[in-house]
Amino acid sequence: MVSQVKRYxxxxxxxxxxxxxxxxxxxxxxxxxxxxxxxxxxxxxxxKSRFGSKLEPFNHLTAQIHRGRGDLDFIVEVESISQFPIIxxxxxxxxxxxxxxxxxxxxxxxxxxxxxxxxxxxxxxNVLEKSDVKSDSPILVPAxxxxxxxxxxxxxVLDICxxxxxxxxxxxxxxxxxxxxxxxxxxxGVKVSPKAHSLLQMVLEGELNQALSEPVSQxxxxxxxxxATRYLEYRLELKLRTN
Amino acid sequence: MPSHFPEPLSKAIxxxxxxxxxxxxxxxxxxxxxxxxxxxxxxLIMDSISSAITQITYCPQCFNFSSKGETNQxxxxxxxxxxxxDEKIICVVEDPRDVSRFERIADYRGLYHVLGGAINxxxxxxxxSIRIGELLNRIExxxxxxxxxxxxxxxxxxxxxxxxxxxxxxTGIQITxxxxxxxxxxxxxxxxxxxxxxxxxxxxxxxQSTNQNTDQKNQEKTQTVKENTSQNSTDNGESIS
Ligand SMILES: [Zn+2]
Ligand SMILES: [Zn+2]
Numbered sequence: 218m219v220s221q222v223k224r225y226x227x228x229x230x231x232x233x234x235x236x237x238x239x240x241x242x243x244x245x246x247x248x249x250x251x252x253x254x255x256x257x258x259x260x261x262x263x264x265k266s267r268f269g270s271k272l273e274p275f276n277h278l279t280a281q282i283h284r285g286r287g288d289l290d291f292i293v294e295v296e297s298i299s300q301f302p303i304i305x306x307x308x309x310x311x312x313x314x315x316x317x318x319x320x321x322x323x324x325x326x327x328x329x330x331x332x333x334x335x336x337x338x339x340x341x342x343n344v345l346e347k348s349d350v351k352s353d354s355p356i357l358v359p360a361x362x363x364x365x366x367x368x369x370x371x372x373x374v375l376d377i378c379x380x381x382x383x384x385x386x387x388x389x390x391x392x393x394x395x396x397x398x399x400x401x402x403x404x405x406g407v408k409v410s411p412k413a414h415s416l417l418q419m420v421l422e423g424e425l426n427q428a429l430s431e432p433v434s435q436x437x438x439x440x441x442x443x444x445a446t447r448y449l450e451y452r453l454e455l456k457l458r459t460n
Numbered sequence: 461m462p463s464h465f466p467e468p469l470s471k472a473i474x475x476x477x478x479x480x481x482x483x484x485x486x487x488x489x490x491x492x493x494x495x496x497x498x499x500x501x502x503x504l505i506m507d508s509i510s511s512a513i514t515q516i517t518y519c520p521q522c523f524n525f526s527s528k529g530e531t532n533q534x535x536x537x538x539x540x541x542x543x544x545x546d547e548k549i550i551c552v553v554e555d556p557r558d559v560s561r562f563e564r565i566a567d568y569r570g571l572y573h574v575l576g577g578a579i580n581x582x583x584x585x586x587x588x589s590i591r592i593g594e595l596l597n598r599i600e601x602x603x604x605x606x607x608x609x610x611x612x613x614x615x616x617x618x619x620x621x622x623x624x625x626x627x628x629x630x631t632g633i634q635i636t637x638x639x640x641x642x643x644x645x646x647x648x649x650x651x652x653x654x655x656x657x658x659x660x661x662x663x664x665x666x667x668q669s670t671n672q673n674t675d676q677k678n679q680e681k682t683q684t685v686k687e688n689t690s691q692n693s694t695d696n697g698e699s700i701s
Contacts, residue, residue, distance in 0.1 A: 233582055238481050265643050269652035273615045274582075300654040305615075308622045319582050459581045 224283050224293065227251050230338055231276045232322045236262070244272050244292060246280065247321055247338060252329040256282055256290040271295045275304065275314050275342060288327070303346045309353055310345050312459070316358045317341050319459045320365055320449070337364055344429075354429045355438040358460070359445030360420040367421060371395065371452045375418045378402055387414065390444060392451045407447075413440045469495075521598065522550075523574040523591055524559045539563070539572060546570045548605040552595065552624065554578050554612055562610070570608070573598065578616035579623055587623060596627060606634040613640050 229246040232253070237243050240262040246254045261268045271278055272295060281294040304310040321338050325331055341361050344352050366372060374396030377384045381402050389403035390396070397414065398406060409417075416437070419428040433441075446460050465473070469491065476487035494502055519526040519537035526537035539545060539559070549570030553559060559572050575590045599607075609624060611617035625635040641659045642651055651659070 235583070270614070270654045271652045273654075275615075297653050300652070302654065302657060305618060305654075306622075308619075308626050311619055311622065315581055322582070458584050 224281060225251065226279060226281050227254075228298070228335075229254070229278055229280050230335065230342070231272055231274050231278070232318050232325075233274055234258070234261075234272060240266070242272070243289065245322065247325055247331070247335055248280075249332055249335045250330055251282075252331055253322075253325040253327045254282065254290055255288065255327065256280075256292045257285075258292045268292070268295055270300065271297045273300070275318060276300050277339060277342070299346070301342060301346050303348050304342065307353065313345055313353075313358050314342060316457075316459045317345075317361055319457060320362060323455055323457075324365060324369060324453065333368060334365075337361070337368065344425075351429045354433075355435075356416060356420070356428055356431075356433060356441060359442045360425055360428060362445040362449045363417065363420050366449055366452060369453065372421060373397070373417075373448060375414065375421060390448070392448060395452070407444065409444065410437060410440060412437045413444065416441050417444070518556075518574075522559075522572045523556070523576060523594070524572055525556045544569075547602065549608065550595075550599075550604050550606075551608040551610050552621075553610050554617065554620075558610065570606075575611070575620070578611050578620040580616045580619075590620075592624060592627070595624070599628070599631075599633070604633060606636060609635060609637045613638075 227248040229248040232245045234242045234244040240260045242258050242261045244258050260266045277298040279296040283291040283293050304314050378399035379394040379396030383399045386400040387397040389398045389406040390409050391398045391406035472491045473487045476490050477484045515527050517534040520534050521540045524537040529535045546569050550573050552573045573595050577590045609621035611620045639662050
């Protein structure tokens, strides 16, 4: 349960923000220990605001937050931990980072602590912040989607046929059944190439680094991205805007 | 809110309280003020509102505010219609109000392009929701030498600037972004990392930067928008001494 103290301090990542009256903004934070928090940042749009750019999307920070009486809290003070300058200087990294933010915003709940989700988001942003080519891999976003799905209890079955349990000739992915199907069972669902299948497995088995280092053709990375996105949208019953 | 005012009065109050930042109390004060005016004075206000709404439209070239002509067609705005402006430079802004902000500093002699917002995919504002296509068409029809990306200095504004510069990367057009420095009147201690980092990356020589321009205060210092420029900042400027 969330404690009832008036003011608390927590580590957080900014998911998004929107304009409130005049120079204020409502900032949506994923905190480490207090779940998703919506808090008012007074005067943040003014050039001389003490918050400066600290409350921009995907910034990692420590915030002092005053608990409001309604569903809005107030940000009292912010200490920046990282503003991810490498992500900010690259369009493709920004695109990936926004995909992370959107799905986290959609699955996280207010006043429901989600430290694991927080760690996942921070971890993904930290991978993206590395300046090597690998960290900008097109596999990163679908990999993140799969991890979110697994965390929500919807990890797809990839090593055996989700219908009959056989472990050979797995060629299709069935959305409704939630996994790969063998030739005998799979009539519905989408065809999955062997390369895409092995990439999906690597990601779910915790071999993300290996998956990111694999030489992947654009066709295969698009296949993986499409599959992960479609399955995520299907399972979580949502439509992504950033993809 | 239950009201003991006659219908037309409570209706007026209700409408006025739709203004951003205006509550019912303030709306009441505004309406009572209008009621207290002489008929002539009140008519002046009413007419000005009505003609602003019926006659103001957007410039077909840059989407700044402009007015309708005699045939009720949108006319070029005062900037686009001014033949002394430099057509080779376009300053890209989010909002028509930004145009008037730049016009007040008086030094800028190029044209504008008003996007009508910034890309914010999470909120459903994609590149097609703002006037990027119009900008690209415009540049194709009448080529420019420089685009100044003066979108807001926040994540959405930065993203939009990067997105547009990426669309134009093989055109040879110089794409710049107004420098962001440390705000005057502040202590370094309170500057955030990003602002401080960018201020260091785009530092300039003392005394030299003002040479080309007689009015230092109004000078537009711009930096080129390029991917990954801010990491290695030593290329930018020499030592102060
Ligand atoms: Zn089977
Ligand atoms: Zn115009």
